Amino acid sequence: MEILHHLAIGFGTALSAVNLLYALIGVLLGTLIGVLPGIGPVATIAMLLPTTYALEPVSALIMLAGIYYGAQYGGSTTAVLVNMPGESSSVVTCLDGYQMARKGQAGAALAIAALGSFFAGTCATVLVAGVSLPLSALALKFGPAEYFSLMVLGLIGAVVLAHGSLVKAIGMIVLGLLLGIVGTDVNSGVERFTFGIPELSDGIGVVVVAMGLFGFAEIILNLESTEKREVIKTKLKGLWLSKSELREAAPAVLRGTALGSMLGVLPGGGAMLSSFASYTLEKKLAKDPSQFGKGAIRGVAGPESANNAGAQTSFIPLLTLGIPENAVMAMMVGAMTIHNIQPGPQVMTSNPQLFWGLIASMWVGNLMLVVLNLPLIGIWIKLLTVPYRILYPAILLFCGIGVYTVNNTSFDVMQTAFFGALGVLFAKLECEPAPLLLGFVLGPMMEENLRRALLLSRGDASVFATRPISAGLLVAAILLVLIIAVPNIRRRREEAFQEA
Amino acid sequence: MPAIRNPKDFCAGALFIAIGIATILLGTRYALGSAARMGPGYFPRILGVLLIVLGGILAVRALRIRGPRIAALRWRPTLIVLGSVVLFGALVRPVGVALSTVILIVAASAASHEFRPREAFVAGVLLAAMAVGVFVVGLQLQLPIWPWQA
Numbered sequence: 001m002e003i004l005h006h007l008a009i010g011f012g013t014a015l016s017a018v019n020l021l022y023a024l025i026g027v028l029l030g031t032l033i034g035v036l037p038g039i040g041p042v043a044t045i046a047m048l049l050p051t052t053y054a055l056e057p058v059s060a061l062i063m064l065a066g067i068y069y070g071a072q073y074g075g076s077t078t079a080v081l082v083n084m085p086g087e088s089s090s091v092v093t094c095l096d097g098y099q100m101a102r103k104g105q106a107g108a109a110l111a112i113a114a115l116g117s118f119f120a121g122t123c124a125t126v127l128v129a130g131v132s133l134p135l136s137a138l139a140l141k142f143g144p145a146e147y148f149s150l151m152v153l154g155l156i157g158a159v160v161l162a163h164g165s166l167v168k169a170i171g172m173i174v175l176g177l178l179l180g181i182v183g184t185d186v187n188s189g190v191e192r193f194t195f196g197i198p199e200l201s202d203g204i205g206v207v208v209v210a211m212g213l214f215g216f217a218e219i220i221l222n223l224e225s226t227e228k229r230e231v232i233k234t235k236l237k238g239l240w241l242s243k244s245e246l247r248e249a250a251p252a253v254l255r256g257t258a259l260g261s262m263l264g265v266l267p268g269g270g271a272m273l274s275s276f277a278s279y280t281l282e283k284k285l286a287k288d289p290s291q292f293g294k295g296a297i298r299g300v301a302g303p304e305s306a307n308n309a310g311a312q313t314s315f316i317p318l319l320t321l322g323i324p325e326n327a328v329m330a331m332m333v334g335a336m337t338i339h340n341i342q343p344g345p346q347v348m349t350s351n352p353q354l355f356w357g358l359i360a361s362m363w364v365g366n367l368m369l370v371v372l373n374l375p376l377i378g379i380w381i382k383l384l385t386v387p388y389r390i391l392y393p394a395i396l397l398f399c400g401i402g403v404y405t406v407n408n409t410s411f412d413v414m415q416t417a418f419f420g421a422l423g424v425l426f427a428k429l430e431c432e433p434a435p436l437l438l439g440f441v442l443g444p445m446m447e448e449n450l451r452r453a454l455l456l457s458r459g460d461a462s463v464f465a466t467r468p469i470s471a472g473l474l475v476a477a478i479l480l481v482l483i484i485a486v487p488n489i490r491r492r493r494e495e496a497f498q499e500a
Numbered sequence: 501m502p503a504i505r506n507p508k509d510f511c512a513g514a515l516f517i518a519i520g521i522a523t524i525l526l527g528t529r530y531a532l533g534s535a536a537r538m539g540p541g542y543f544p545r546i547l548g549v550l551l552i553v554l555g556g557i558l559a560v561r562a563l564r565i566r567g568p569r570i571a572a573l574r575w576r577p578t579l580i581v582l583g584s585v586v587l588f589g590a591l592v593r594p595v596g597v598a599l600s601t602v603i604l605i606v607a608a609s610a611a612s613h614e615f616r617p618r619e620a621f622v623a624g625v626l627l628a629a630m631a632v633g634v635f636v637v638g639l640q641l642q643l644p645i646w647p648w649q650a
Contacts (some may be wrong), residue, residue: 051639165509167561171516171554178523178547185540190530192540193523216581223577223611389615390623393608396581397601397627400588405641413589417582424578428570429512447543459536 003129006356010129013357014364019062022055023365026063030070031373035078035086035380038222038388039395041071042437043215045331046207047402049338057339058354062361064335068328069121069311069362072271073369076113076304077380080106089271089307092279096292096299109300111241112249114373116305120257121366124312127261128319129359132348135320139345144452145463149473151446154323156477157267159435160484169435172426176436179204180443187451199411206334207406209440212419213426213433214327215399219392220424249301252282256302260309265316270326274310275303312362319355320345324441327434333441506567509558516555523548580611596644597636601628 013019033044045064052060075087080097093113100109142150159169182193183203194200241249259281260274282302283292292299315332317323322344324330336343341351348355403416426433457463465471504510523544533539584607591600605624609615635641 054639165558167554167557168509168512171512171551171558174547174550174554175516175519178519178544178551181544185530187538188531188540190540192530192544193526216585220578220581220611223581223613224574387614389609389612390619392581392612393605393620393623394627396585396608397588397604397631400585400592400604401597401631401635401641401643404589404592405635405643408593408642410586410589410593414586417586420582420585421578424573425515428573429508429515431512450543451538454535454538457536459534461535 003133006133006352007129007360009352010356010358010360011364013058013353014062014360018056019059019357019361020364022059022063023066023361024368026066027070027073027365027369028372029063030067030072031074031077031369031376031380032383033067033087034071034074034076034090035383036074036391037078037084037086038218038391040087040214040218041068042210042327042331043218043395043399044071045328045335046210046215047398049207049331049335050402050405052335053338057336057341057351058357060335060339061332061354061358062365064332065315065358065362066365068271069308069365070369072304072308072311073114073117073373074380075307076117076300077110077373077377078384080109080113080300081381082384087271089275089311090304091272092275092303093300095279096294096296099293099295100297100300103295105295105297108241108245108297110374110377112245112253112297112301113304114370115241116249116253116256116301117308118366118370119253120260120305120309121312121369122363123257124261124264124309125359125363125366127313128316128362129356131265131316132320132355132359135316136345136348139321142345142469143467144449144456145467145470146473148446148449148453149464149470149477150321150323151442151449153473153477153480154267154317154321154325155435155438155442156480158325158438159432160268160480164430164432166481166484168429168431172431172433172435173439176439177443177446178439179209179436180440181447186444186448197411199407199409203444204415204440205406205412206331206337206437206441207403208412208415209419210327210331210334210437211399211403212416212421213423213437215395216416216420217423217427217433219395220420221427222388222392245297249297252278252298252302253305255281255285256305257309259302260306261313263306264310264313267317267323267325269310270314270328271307271311275307278302278306308366315358315362318343319347319358322347322445324438327437330437330441337441504562506562506565507570508562508567509565510562511570513555513558513560513562516551516558518555520548520551520555523551577611581608584608584611592643594647596646596649597632598628598645599647601631 033039044067071087075090076093078084078086079090079093080101083094083098085091085094097109155173184191184201191201256278259278263269263274263277282298283289314325314329317325318329318332324333333343403412406412423433453463464474527541527544530541531539532541584604588600588604602624605627606620609620632645636643636645
């Protein structure tokens with residue numbers, strides 16, 4: 001049983017006092033930002049990255065990972081009690097969770113959200129551990145051509161499953177790739193697109209880009225809307241489930257876990273997609289779909305399990321292939337790079353403590369969340385009553401200190417402000433920032449693999465089509481684009497028809 | 501001249517095209533090399549061309565398919581938020597964490613339509629104490645606390 005040996009290494013690392021502490025900090029912070037609307041995991045990870053320089057890489061990654069799945073727990077609290085998504089992945093939880101709260105079942109809704117998440121987290125952790133070995137073994141056989149095609153598929157997949165215009169999203173990827181190669185070219189030593197600014201010769205920092213696009217821009221856009229946030233306090237009676245509620249919810253938890261685990265692995269997947277898909281599935285399967293939206297416990301149990309499962313399994317492509325599939329994983333790539341770890345299949349063999357320690361910590365973190373979350377709900381509700389006019393300057397402060405301390409220069413702060421302005425512009429034009437961030441972290445890797453693949457083939461571009469794995473990956477990418485493009489064409493025809 | 505029916509897509513397309521052209525123009529300084537021996541200019545040029553093509557598709561489509569208007573930018577929150585952070589970045593070394601935090605919090609708070617100066621000042625002082633405690637004392641970041649330590 002090789003896997004038991006690996007898990008032993010993992011738990012040995014994850015259960016050390018230091019790593020337990022960082023897992024705890026991570027999940028608590030994650031819950032906090034999950035509860036608070038207006039700040040997401042990407043901006044939070046960007047904020048905290050600079051403080052992890054001094055840590056062991058494994059402790060840093062354990063903490064940052066905890067933020068992502070911790071946010072899934074926290075998001076449901078706000079959704080149920082305030083009818084507002086604390087996190088984008090708990091949007092659907094509002095639908096039935098809040099209705100349950102109005103009927104006096106807030107305790108049951110929160111309990112099933114937490115227990116479902118824990119069950120899903122446990123299953124997903126086992127899945128991550130089980131799938132990682134064969135996948136990394138496969139990935140180790142990849143040459144540069146395969147890697148390049150895999151990145152193309154990963155990037156295309158990431159935008160196909162996202163909403164909005166496909167052409168725009170691909171454009172944002174290309175923009176990201178371009179930003180990613182700013183700085184000194186490793187092969188020729190030439191400084192590219194640095195405009196003679198010495199600070200740019202090392203490239204643009206991932207913290208700068210993410211914090212500007214996801215942190216600053218979000219705050220500005222929130223400030224633009226004048227509507228007031230109302231905190232409706234619902235009385236919480238007993239945080240437990242009746243037997244009949246449990247019986248009703250259990251199948252939804254199972255389905256949500258399975259669906260979320262699968263969708264989490266797909267490029268572009270992760271917590272948000274999983275929760276939406278699970279809600280749709282539950283509604284389709286229900287004997288009486290009219291109950292949905294009126295406080296159906298399945299409408300909470302399914303999506304809440306799915307988003308946690310999806311958050312966790314989205315680590316699989318990152319850990320085994322080195323390919324981030326959503327913006328949070330792009331931040332994890334940034335974190336690994338900062339600690340001089342090249343993400344990819346070799347991490348498992350070259351750094352087993354880190355690899356298995358991170359996986360084991362996910363289960364430990366989930367356990368902490370389920371134990372801590374319910375008793376701490378009172379504190380989270382109090383925090384929700386802090387008005388946004390006090391909250392956002394505090395967030396700005398943490399962002400400011402975080403970004404300043406990366407290199408101790410005010411130039412980085414100015415760059416971040418520039419990306420903040422860019423983020424506002426993108427939002428006005430409905431251009432999603434997540435594909436840009438993915439392209440940004442993959443830019444240098446993609447160029448390097450393209451260069452190597454064509455060097456080996458002596459400049460013959462057909463190498464991408466003649467190597468079977470590479471060809472298969474590219475065909476999959478093209479198919480994805482076609483699938484999404486066809487209904488687009490159909491819809492557009494209809495629109496044109498209506499105009500005529 | 502056909503009318504622009506989807507201003508968001510049209511502007512996004514124009515932006516992509518402009519960046520694509522700028523990339524190619526700036527990139528002419530970097531050696532192109534060949535496919536087998538790529539110079540530093542090769543990959544950027546591919547990206548530049550891609551951006552122009554994608555931007556072109558967007559812009560042309562925006563002439564045919566109707567879409568929503570671009571929401572007006574509210575300058576006040578944008579300028580105040582970004583300006584106050586840039587100010588913080590410029591001040592934190594010469595003035596120290598304590599004072600620059602108070603300045604940042606009060607300045608940034610003015611971006612909200614619910615701005616209350618006194619409350620912002622109190623929040624600023626409290627957050628300054630916390631920032632010093634967490635970042636300078638706790639995490640040992642090499643930052644001055646007071647102006648005379650800078």
